[in-house]
Amino acid sequence: MRHSAQVPDTHVAWKLCDTHSVIVATRAYLKRRGTPLTPNDLAMHDCLVYPRAQASSIWSFQRKGGRKSSAGPYTLAVSGLFAANNSEVLRDAAFDDLGIALLPDFTAQAAVQAGRLVVLLPEWRPVSAFADQLYVVRPYAPHVPRAVALFIGYLRETFAGGFPL
Numbered sequence: 001m002r003h004s005a006q007v008p009d010t011h012v013a014w015k016l017c018d019t020h021s022v023i024v025a026t027r028a029y030l031k032r033r034g035t036p037l038t039p040n041d042l043a044m045h046d047c048l049v050y051p052r053a054q055a056s057s058i059w060s061f062q063r064k065g066g067r068k069s070s071a072g073p074y075t076l077a078v079s080g081l082f083a084a085n086n087s088e089v090l091r092d093a094a095f096d097d098l099g100i101a102l103l104p105d106f107t108a109q110a111a112v113q114a115g116r117l118v119v120l121l122p123e124w125r126p127v128s129a130f131a132d133q134l135y136v137v138r139p140y141a142p143h144v145p146r147a148v149a150l151f152i153g154y155l156r157e158t159f160a161g162g163f164p165l
Contacts, residue, residue: 001155003104005131013135014152016159020105021126024117029097036100039074039124046099047078048090050129059102061124073127087130091117104130105163112165119165134159 007013023042036042039061049057060073080099084090087107094101094117101108101117111117136155138148 002135002137003106003131003133004135005133007135007137010140011137012140013137014156016134016136016156017162018132019130019134019163020132021102021129022105022108022112022165023100023102023120023124023126024091024108024112025094025100025120026097026116027118029094029099030118032097036120039076039121042078042100043076045078046080046082048080048093048099048101049078049083050087050090050102051083051085059129060127061121062127064123064125074124102126102129105165106134109163109165 001016002013003019023036033045034041036045039059042059047057047059051057057078058075059078060075062073082090082093082098084093087103090101091103091107091111093099094103095111100120108117108119112119136152138144138152
């Protein structure tokens with residue numbers, strides 16, 4: 001599977017579902033540091049950063065329900081004491097009350113449903129943090145083994161509903 005905006009031209013891909021990014025933290029962290037009510041409040045928190053390019057500590061948000069054309073994303077710089085280039089590591093750091101994490105929904109789903117993490121800023125949608133689609137990808141081949149075709153069908157059915165929080 002690949003979480004990506006694009007797949008290589010040399011491969012065959014099927015979109016499994018749309019994905020979304022979420023802002024999460026533990027109740028213990030929020031009790032200790034307070035709950036951010038707006039994206040601007042994140043500047044006063046320890047944020048768990050996924051380092052990519054120079055703008056890795058820049059988080060962008062779009063107000064839910066707002067038209068993208070009428071207002072651009074709200075962007076701010078965040079900081080914290082921990083960074084990792086793996087969303088599961090950031091989720092685990094959030095479990096340890098180290099800060100607020102920006103995660104893909106598939107990384108946060110089980111923890112949110114179990115009550116281990118709380119989704120923050122419900123009126124805002126993080127944008128441009130992670131890709132918005134999950135694909136199943138295989139190299140091009142003129143013949144696809146039946147087991148591979150069946151497995152792809154299983155994945156498409158399993159992930160069709162996305163990752164509801």
